[in-house]
Every structure is written in structure tokens, then in C-alpha cells.
Amino acid sequence: MKEYKVEKWKMGLNKNGERLEATLNEFAKQGWQVIHIAENSATVVFERNKNR
Structure with a gap:
């Protein structure tokens, strides 16, 4: 399963x-x-495995 930030x-x-x-x-x-990475809104989306 993945989680996001x-x-x-x-x-x-x-x-x-x-x-x-x-x-x-x-x-x-x-x-x-x-x-x-969304330049217009200066937003960065990260992902990682939840069960690490």
C-alpha cells in the first residue's frame, strides 16, 4: 500500500x-x-510504501 504527502x-x-x-x-x-511538482501552485507530491 502507498501513502502520499x-x-x-x-x-x-x-x-x-x-x-x-x-x-x-x-x-x-x-x-x-x-x-x-506543480510549478504554478508550488506544490510537491511525495509517495512512499506505507508498510516499510
Whole structure:
């Protein structure tokens, strides 16, 4: 079974790429994988196996 997480990305004026990379790496350590990034709404959708 899969579980999903939806995160709103808070855009800032400085170091957006670095902050996004750090955030994605932190979620990856918890087993999450990005399945969709919506640019217009700055939303990132993650997925992982629930029974891990």
C-alpha cells in the first residue's frame, strides 16, 4: 500500500534551489519519492510504501 504527502513549497527571494534540494533530500531520507511538482501552485507530491 502507498501513502502520499503533499507539501506547499514556500518560495523565497534567496537560495530557492538550495533550499528545495535540501528539503527533497530530507524527505528522501525518510523514504519519500517525488512523483509530481506543480510549478504554478508550488506544490510537491511525495509517495512512499506505507508498510516499510
